[in-house]
Amino acid sequence: MCGAVAVSLGLTGCAADSGATTTEAGITEISLTSQPNETGFAQWLADELGYYEDNGLDVDIEYASSGPAALAAGSAGDWQAGWTGGPPALTGWDKFELISVGTQLREDTNLILFISADALEGSSPAEVLAAEPVATVANSTSSQMLFACAESLGVSDENLEVVPLDPPGVIQAMQAGRVVAGTGFSSPNWPLVSSDEYVQVCNGAEAGTAIVDPWIVTKSFWEQQPEAAAAFVDASYRAASYINQNPDKAVEHLLDFYEEVGVEGSREQAAYALSVREWLSLEEAVQAADNGATEDAMQGTADFFVDQGVYLTSPDVPGMVTQGREVLEAATEYRQRNRP
Known part of the structure; x- marks a missing residue:
């Protein structure tokens, strides 16, 4: 409901404008939210390898100290897409219909x-x-x-x-x-x-507990600029596939990421960090949405927070996954049109 407030985070229930802009040359300028750790690597890599630029996006990645710290800015339209982690994504969906597009990566073996x-x-x-x-x-x-x-x-x-x-x-x-x-x-x-x-x-x-991090887009970005939202998702999953297909090169890029975001890390540490995260391709994310894996993982996290008294009731996880599946479908169609 527009105007609803999450007291603990100061979140408003709607954002009137997505905050994204499009230049005369047709380039969409967007801000992405991330955090300075390895889960933010794929997003940085998509920018580094020019995948966002290939898709007509000019991105500015803003690094928050945590997922919850990023939510208030997202509800105000200060960023349009990115990742916050699973629990903040659930809160964002519950408070201002932040869309979890699909599983970015699995972290079961990382925790x-x-x-x-x-x-x-x-x-x-x-x-x-x-x-x-x-x-x-x-x-x-x-x-x-x-x-x-x-x-x-x-x-x-x-x-x-x-x-x-x-x-x-x-x-x-x-x-x-x-x-x-x-x-x-x-x-x-x-x-x-x-x-x-x-x-x-x-x-x-x-x-036996599945833990995932989803890609996210704001509702206003998806509704007002669906082509750009699909372009973001396509490019982000393209970077995830690069990590899986080029593990040695990915380590080199991760060391560059460390330097840029101020993380001290060795080559051995970088290789380990990549080995315990499982990035999904776009096709795998669609499959996880369709076979219930994404919903089961996110619902498991929501249920845990209800049990711990963090949430009074569970957010509507099935509805969140259904909305995200529409964005995944748009990203799939975007890829088929532009890289058949």
Whole structure:
């Protein structure tokens, strides 16, 4: 409903203008939202390789500190497309009909529960989790993975003592010995991954919980400039396919991305970060939308947040996926017309 407000984020229910502009030469100028980590790499790569330019787009990528931090700007039309992460995308759909187009990537194996090797001497992972505080990012897919891993190991929610920290704080707390268990994702978790002092005891895939990040476009951008929205989606998935088809070259590009966004990372770290993320092609994203995989993953995240009291009720995930499927279809038709 236009004028509705999300009190916690200050989101308005509608944006009258998409904020995109088209030049006399027919180039559409848009702003994209992203974050300075590897999940934002495909979007940066699409710009670096000229895929957006090929599709008549002139893009400006704005890096937010987090997905929630980007939402208010999106509702005001300050950006038209990009990615925010799964939970902010759900909130955006619920509050101002932000469209999750389709799965950008799967992060099941990227979200990992670590326990120090010393703590596991003479104890099982379940015994450690039941007896020791566990650091994680509150109200996040990391915490979703943690609770799923605990359940798979036979530890009930009631027996988990969670210490809420930001992603770097989790790693620092483990390195300092303030906690012996914590969650992490690449590349902040590299100090744990690269050390034999920590054991990877579980990840999302092993716990049987699917976690995805979708591409997003604002409702006003899709309604007012559907051709440009389809062009964005096509180019973004084209970059994802490049990553899958050119892993060695992708590492080189990722190192350039690190330098541009201010991330310190080695070649080994970059290769690892790419290996634990599964980017989808446009065709695979369509299949995931049609076979229920995208809806199941997003609904699982929504249900977790309802269980945790973050949402009072679940957003309309089926409706979100149905709307996104229309954009995927437009992107498919765009590709067929322009690169048959």
